[in-house]
Amino acid sequence: MCNAPAYTIHAHHHHFGWDRSIAPVETVAPGERVAFKCxxxxxxxxxxxxIAADLAANDPARVxxxxxxxxxDGAEPGDVLKVEIEAFTPSGFGWTANIPGFGLLADQFPDPxxxxxxYDAVSLDxxxxxxxxxxxxxxxxxxxGVAPAEAGRHSIIPPRRVGGNLDIRDLCSGTTLYLPIEVAGALFSVGDTHAAQGDGEVCGTAIESAIDVCLKFDLIKSTPLTFPRFTTPGPVTRHLDVDGYEVTTGVGPDMMEGARNAVSGMIDLLCAEQGLAAIDAYMLASVCGDLRVSEVVDAPNWVMSFYMPRTIFN
Incomplete structure (x- = not known):
């Protein structure tokens, strides 16, 4: 829950895409806390x-x-927006989908x-x-994220220099995010809330879930920042580390192909050892497996690794 927020921004105040011309819903002073319903x-x-067949009817303009x-208040280009991520209030319902044409292995999994x-929204078991x-x-x-300086509407899907769809699972409670500001007032928005996700979100979706977010804002004046950065309060994988990992790799001169090979190898392993169907292994990997860069210096080949936590099967 959000402790004494100065404002609550309700879910009907939402938009699609980044645009510096979108009128702000509220003006917030540095140091104030805001609750967002996402x-x-x-x-x-x-x-x-x-059901899966319903995915074809979804309107992509509403993603x-x-x-x-x-x-x-007081935010100017060249400043940094400090966002303290304080709390989340989950809804208890979520979904994960394989959407045709989307995801790291879209060519291997063409069907919806x-x-x-x-899930228990209180215990989060x-x-x-x-x-x-x-x-x-x-x-x-x-x-x-915050609005980019360039005029016009910009897609919400790609992450940007000013943040946006970063899909970094460690931007959880206790983390502080720093965003470069390009327009007066910053024009900050938040959404795409997840109950869980693995690093890489390899099938294209996590546990997509409506969740309320509590954030506290501050400004760092006249300190240009090239890209977003963040600080975590402690270990980032404690909830998954307890029983170790199964790890597959992809090795070669192309990091994207290495990533695909590492994930494909994990899918094969999960099918063989856990009895999962390939599509189920793919979606499970997306919500709790981690795609990592293990080596980028031993040219001409690089190493990508996919870590699957064993605790989920125990």
Missing amino acids: RESSDGQITASS NPVTGPIFV ELHLWH PVAYGSHARVPLRPFAGTL
Whole structure:
């Protein structure tokens, strides 16, 4: 919950895409705390009664709504917006989908698939993935950003120099995010909330879930920042480390191909050892497995690794 927020920005105050001309919902002073009510990334198009066939009817123009924007008083280009991520209030429902044409292995998984999650929004106990696994939950916001200086509307999907759809699972409670400001007031928005995600979000979706977010804002004046940075309060994988990992790799001169090979290898391993169907292994890897760069200096080949936590099967 958000402790004494100065303002609550409700979910109907949302927009699609970044645009410096969007009027701010509220003006916030540095040091103030704000509660944001966020929709999940389908904007309510996927519900507890949805099936995979429904994905074809989803309107792509409604993907990744973000709540906001807010105007931070005194923010100017060249300043840094300091965002303290304080708390999340989850809804208890989420979904993971394989969307045709989207994801690291889209060519290998052309058919739609949908998994619905029902989790305890208070205890956040690990949530069952059929009879195969139990996934630890760690809510975070996938999209946190400010408006770019360039005029016009810019897609919400790609991450940007000013933040946006970063999908960094460690932007969770206790983390402080720093964003470069390009326009007066910063014009900050947040959304694409997740109950859990692995590093890489390899199938293109995590546990997409409507979650309220509590943030505190401040300014660092006249300190140009090239790209977003953040500070974590402690270890970032404690909820997954307890039983170690199974790890597959991809080795070669192309890092993207190495990433694909590492993930494909993990899918094969999960199918063989855990009895999962390939599509289920792919989606499970997206919500709790970690894609990492292990080596980039031993030319001409680089090493990508995919880490799957064993704790989900215990």
